[in-house]
Amino acid sequence: MNDTSFNPRDCGTCPIRHRAVCSRCEPDELEHLDDIKYYRTYEAGQPVIWAGDPMEFVASVVTGIATLSQTMEDGRTQMVGLLLPSDFIGRPGREQAPFDVVAVTDLTLCCFRKKPFENLMGSTPSIGGRLLQMTLDELDSAREWMLVLGRKTAREKIASLLMIIARRDAALHKRLPKDGMEFDLPLTREAMADYLGLTLETVSRQISALKKAGVIQLQGKRQVHIPDLQRLVSETGDDIDGGHIF
Amino acid sequence: MNDTSFNPRDCGTCPIRHRAVCSRCEPDELEHLDDIKYYRTYEAGQPVIWAGDPMEFVASVVTGIATLSQTMEDGRTQMVGLLLPSDFIGRPGREQAPFDVVAVTDLTLCCFRKKPFENLMGSTPSIGGRLLQMTLDELDSAREWMLVLGRKTAREKIASLLMIIARRDAALHKRLPKDGMEFDLPLTREAMADYLGLTLETVSRQISALKKAGVIQLQGKRQVHIPDLQRLVSETGDDIDGGHIF
DNA sequence: ATCCTGCTTTGATCCTGATCAAAGTATGCA
DNA sequence: TGCATACTTTGATCAGGATCAAAGCAGGAT
Structure with a gap:
């Protein structure tokens, strides 16, 4: 640990710096x-x-x-x-x-x-x-989630959840969400319903609807492909200029 | 400030102890x-x-x-x-x-x-x-609010909001909520609707329904009287044993 | 293979809460 | 006193999502 060429970095996410979460953090x-x-x-x-x-x-x-x-x-x-x-x-x-x-x-x-x-x-x-x-x-x-629960339609809720997962997935790989990105849906339909205050049937229907509309593409049940990110954002009902989006 | 008979108290609510919020806090x-x-x-x-x-x-x-x-x-x-x-x-x-x-x-x-x-x-x-x-x-x-927004019916939402305000009002006067308590509703019907993810008409109707059912009594539009607290709690859908109630 | 089991999709119907509309009430102000 | 404004109540109708039901699909165990 006295290798001074090691540049201590703070990953900014873990309350304690430790290798398991961020190998670049100072140990x-x-x-x-x-x-x-x-x-x-x-x-x-x-x-x-x-x-x-x-x-x-x-x-x-x-x-x-x-x-x-x-x-x-x-x-x-x-x-x-x-x-x-x-x-x-x-x-x-x-x-x-x-x-x-x-x-x-x-x-x-x-x-x-x-x-x-x-x-x-x-x-x-x-x-x-x-x-x-x-x-x-x-x-x-x-608090942003509260807006989703209280005021958004089922379709907007699904689009919002997809964007949240897309953003977090991108952040995990240290890049920005972009057109053509793909990610894994880690949740069952029921878990998505519990997230959004919906029933699992409504979740399934709205995902089908977004797929039919070409907003998303699915490989299997869980792999999501976003051809046009702006298109998805516009489905969320969120203000694009709202700072919180990216 | 060197009056050692002054017993410093921490009101536990303000991040900085200061007289304006709690006159008994150490200054x-x-x-x-x-x-x-x-x-x-x-x-x-x-x-x-x-x-x-x-x-x-x-x-x-x-x-x-x-x-x-x-x-x-x-x-x-x-x-x-x-x-x-x-x-x-x-x-x-x-x-x-x-x-x-x-x-x-x-x-x-x-x-x-x-x-x-x-x-x-x-x-x-x-x-x-x-x-x-x-x-x-x-x-x-x-997070408790998220349960209200995502999963409760309009009537349960109203009852939950009344309980939240009743509890905070009681806490402000340093007592427990009890049967027969009265408090002021500080919000308009529209503000309650914005709180609960409802429309103001639904709020008005559900308050009327709770009044008609005898769960609450109103003096004017804003003064609420709770004859039987358990009755109101049971309308919230919350688990009475849930620890978070009182 | 076959049968499970768990997850998902799709369909038919119902109901809660939204929407649209109008009237009621209270308060302040001219 | 009467009007204006803001808030609330109530009614009629509509629609989005829930509910109930059944079938489709994939992976794993036997």
Whole structure:
């Protein structure tokens, strides 16, 4: 670690710099962490934690996808968070998990025991600052999601979800979304319905409609091809000049 | 300030302890602040800031009510935040306001110039910690709101909103919501519709329906009386054992 | 191969909440 | 006092998405 030619980089996404999430991040904090961090894997479909359970760790997603969701007594469920690699799970300072967390695909988490993590936050103010920025980002996207849920039509909802996934997929590969891009839909129709406040039948119908209209092309059920990005954006109902798009 | 009999209290709501929000808070931080903080008032209906505008302050609500909202090109709008006294407005570290902020009633803000506030955050880590906790709370309520928007019926939405306001009103007076409580509805039917993703006509009809069913009583258009709190809770669709209710 | 099982598509019908329209109510102002 | 304005209520009709139902499709196990 005294190789000064190594240029420490901050990936800007993980609250703690560590190799598993970003191999280019400076590893100096890692040394104190070996006793407080551990990896855990889950199979697709497996619960990570239920709402109300005591949660003795915080974590960041290394690989795979998880969802945060809420279920009513009668079974209606609403997804309230979609957790992709580099996203953070957990609440320093809180005892209980506020929502259900479920692995959608096979999932690897990098976990930190909560108490020592909180101590580390106390002694390393930059971690708290990073976490605040991440939380503000999440709050902003939750609020954009609220517009989708409250005011958009089914077709606009589907287009919006496709754009969100397209953008995150592009960001993961460190490029911009562009015409002709392809990506994998990581969610079942039912999970998309839970994301958007729709039924799975409506999701299926609207995807078919967008396909028939030529806005998207599908290879199989899950691989999406976007011939014309602006076309898709115009289906979302969002203002193109709205700054938040790209 | 060297009166040691003064028992410093932390109101737990304001990111900076200051008299205007909580007269029982310790005022020691206030002394550094006179040059960076100021009060500002707005009339009902007046905008505080528009989405995309540069925002050179952060603030907390002292009196009155403001809304955070998003509007689509065609005029559809969705409220994404309801800001009551002690709520925080603004993003340390961000240049632009992400959403519109509008005063619903006459409004007084306690504003802090952003740059010095950020410096203060750097030198006083507890402020960042407080802000993180407040942001996590906001994120949790945004996510509960998402369940309301995505999965609840119009009647459940209205009941949920009444409970949210009842709870916050009770909290403001430092008591628990109870049978027979009364409170003021601070929002117009249209604002409630924007909160809930409904039209104002549907809001009006559902309020009439709840009144006719005896779940609520109205004095005038705005004063609400809850004869039986459990009755109202059962109309929200929420799980009574869900911990988040009270 | 064949049968499962889980996911998806498509069809028919229904219902909740939106839309369009008009009248009712309260408040402030001339 | 009467009018104007903003907000609310109520009614009639419509439509988007939910619901119920059935069939299609792919992958895995036997």
